[in-house]
Every structure is written in C-alpha cells, then in structure tokens.
Amino acid sequence: MASGSYLQVEVGCPFYLSDDGKRRVICEGPVDKSSLTLRFRRREDFQLHTREFCCKRYICCELYRMLMEKYP
8 A cells, every 4th residue: 555644543434445645535436346536636625534534424424325335
C-alpha cells in the first residue's frame, strides 16, 4: 500500500481500503474485486471527509450505506 495519511490508524469503516494522504480515498467496490475512489479537489476536503466519514461517523456515509446492501 502506498503511504497514506496519518488518519489511517483511526479509520473505523469496514469498507475503507486506503488513501494517498492528499486527495484520494479508496473503498471496497460494489462487486467482487472492485474498488471505489473518491477524489477531492482540495486537501482540506479530503481530510474532513476522512475524519468524519471514515473514522467517526462512517454509518452516515452514502458509500457505507450502499455497500452494506451487499451483505445479508
């Protein structure tokens, strides 16, 4: 895995895979052997999203909700 952000140690979302530490978060995809990438224009937006939706309130994340439908 490429070097990511310092926030990786705080991530609680089960669908989070990695981040680049700058502007990109990679999550599990909706089908086998796929992934979803969120790319942010500003590093501040990346950090806010990662803190709020990957670390703390991931059950409020739209990607989390969608991906939960994969599992019974």
